Amino acid sequence: MKVLCLGEVLIDMLSQGVADTNGELPTMKPFQPYAGGAPANVAVAVAKLGGESAMVSKVGNDTFGEFLRNMLTYYKVNTDHVWGTDLGNTALAFVNLDDKGERSFDFYIDNAAHKHITENDLSTIPCNDNTVLHLCSGSVSGPELLPSTTYILKKAQRNDMMVCLDINYRPAFWDDTGNAPERIDDMAKQVSIIKASREELIDLYGAQHADTKVQQWLENGVKVVLITDGGEPVHYVTSSFTGSLASPKADVKDTTAAGDSFIGGFLHFVTTKVSNTNEFNDWVSDFENVTEATEFAIRCGAYTVTQYGAFDALPTRANLV
Template identity: 35%
Template sequence: MKKVIAFGEALIDMLSTSFSQDAGDEHEAFIKFPGGAPANVAAAVGKLGGRSYFAGMVGKDMFGDFLVETLAASGVDTSCMLQTREAKTALAFVSLDATGERSFEFYRSPSADLLFREEHFDDAWFTEPGIFHFCSNTLTESAIRETTLAGIAKARETGFLISFDVNLRHNLWSDDQDAFAAVWQCIPQVDLLKLCVEELEYLCAGQDEDAVLNKMLEMGPSVILVTDGGKGVRYVSAYGQGSVVPPKVTMVDSTAAGDAFVGGLLYALAEQSVGPVELKAMAQTPISLLPALRIACACGAYTVTQKGAINSLPMLKDIQSLLTD
């Protein structure tokens, strides 16, 4: 099985205990949960039994210690996880509406995750090909953006499959145009691109959706995945496309659904030892992606039935019934 390195932010999700259409109408209480999209993906791979690594920086503080311990307990190798006293671990306050949908308020800049630099990438992490995964939250400022691009380049040099979940949080960006440009800058560097329908609409900027997807495919990715919550997942390559409908479940909290989906997918690809060449071959017969996508959908579906992020992610035994439904 290939190793999976998820790079980026690990932070604390302060999750509301209330459900409200307008959280400002009441006093909310919050409970800490480990979170951060790449950290969630690493935990998802680890809990499924994969060779999971998290690369990033947290504070040398109570929250940072908590994150290191939690990821390790989830089966993640934390040898690539650094701690610093120069900044605190980031916080994200998460309010939920009556259906379990989220809204975020980030306490992040400055924070420890933004201090990771190119020199922190150890050559020893890249001695064998694997899967390198990142999200857009490490593109929000110039220094961490350059670090991310350097990590991608180092991984590509050693034959890693590059996975990019756009996972766009507009309130982390000082200028929306910066977000647009930064995401497009990364697309030629990746093999696997995942985005939700809202992110695709944003990146289309009024252009025809299929034309934009074709443009993306011409730039580099072998496979593009477009998610739409419980409505289904569209998979697209230069050779064809299709869709997968996730199992029907009752949603409690959508906090880590996308990360569970990505983690399940990367676990399945790593188990099959899929690298850039193999993914390109699979893209020629897109239906060959279905087994991995079904595992990914089952992971996402299970996770929304639980509250929280890392603690809600499934082990393989938890999704067996969803795979047979």
Template identity: 70%
Template sequence: MKILCLGEVLIDMLSQGAMPNDGDMPAMKPFQPFAGGAPANVAVAVAQLGGDSAMVSKVGGDTFGAFLKSMLAHYQVNTDFVWTAPHANTALAFVNLDEDGERSFDFYVDNAAHKHISQQDLSSISFTSDSALHFCSGSLSESDLLSGTMFILEKARENGAVVCLDINYRPAFWDDTANAPSRIDEAAKRVAVLKASREELNALYGEEHADAKIQEWLSAGVKIVLVTDGGGPVQYVTQSFEGTLTSPKVKVVDTTAAGDAFIGGFLYFLSTAVKNADKFNAWINNADNVREATAFAIRCGAHTVTQYGAFSALPTHADLNQ
């Protein structure tokens, strides 16, 4: 099964080391550029494990955009659908890390190239029942993005592809955060696989309503909801069973791509276990299958937080076997 990942590919400017010391002169930590962007991280995560993945995005006609396309190709991600927007900028995300490796973000996304992905661009992409579409809520965050995303979402569904949404809520991406709960809800009801963090669910729908929202999505046809909680247990909920699995204790240095590694690992495992959507529907109803796939995804996320960066932190099978 081929995994197509729709959305932003950008530059993560990751804070490094100690703050420069020049007497009383104010200074900031240095930043090092890494290739990143949540959907792109998922595409690389699948490819690193030996899966078949493609990126669907746009980059700017700048040095950052050229770098990102070359990095995707280096990691064996298909870039046939990574277009260049000559008059747009490649998005930048400045990522500050605290002493526990937790992140805070400053996004520079004005006139970002990935915001110019159009329905006309996406009409060139075809789906079959042996493919999957993955996207994040950033692709719902502005009106122009929303129309193209819903177009390709319906196209994928109509052609029998498995569709996966990682909520990955980033308020700075949204033209109006008041639109986020309803837009995400509308898209979520149309996917087969949904991943969210407990923090995101609480922020979007309220802690007292989060579990009810999960059940609402399952009733609408979602096959599985995966809920992460930082380094805490991961919950999986399907239409017929649910459970939790613990995460291993590791030394955390950078959580930048942890969730992406998790869902990328899950999608990779799925792509090797089933050949098409019909097989998926039977596979997902087996609790042993779901536990095995979720456990593998947890191992992928756990490895990633022990490394700096995004693409470079995503595990291979050799990494997982150490």
């Protein structure tokens, strides 16, 4: 199966080192540009592991946009549906790392190019039951994104296409964070696989209701929910079983792409085991299958946190030996 990733591809401006505090003049850490964006990271993760992936996005007709398309091509991600536009610039995310490798974000996404993906653009995308559509909650973070996202989800459903949602909640992405719980819930009811962090579920639905929300998604037809929790065990939940696996200890340098590496690894593993949606529905009902896929995904994420950046930090098969 092929993995089709929809959403933003952007520049991560990643902080380097520490600011100079010896002089009187205030200074900042230097920032190094890296190719990134959560859906794009997943596309690259799948490709680097040896799978087939494609990116669906828009970038500005600018230096950053050209760089991003070249980087995706370098990592063997299909870019036939990464369009250039003069209507917006390529998005930027400034990522500051603390001494534990944890991130804080400042996004520059007003009128970003990826917000100009239209229904007409997506009408050219082939949807079928041997392709997985992967997207993040950022695809419903603003009113300008809703029509095209609604369109592709309905198109996927009509064509029996498997859909994966990484909640990947970034408040700074949203026009109004008050809209986030309902919009994400609406998306979640239309997919087969959900990946979320425990922190995201609590932020969106509250600590007392997070597990109830997961059960509601399963009752609506979601096949598996994967819940990460930093360095704590990963939980996987289906309508018939639950399980958890510990995350290995790692020398954490940068957690920027860890979650994307995890879900990219999970999707790649799945696509090596099944060839269409019906086969997946049978496959995911087996505890051992989901456990094995989750263990592989954890190994991918654990490798990524030991590296800097996004695309560069994602593992190949050789890195996991």
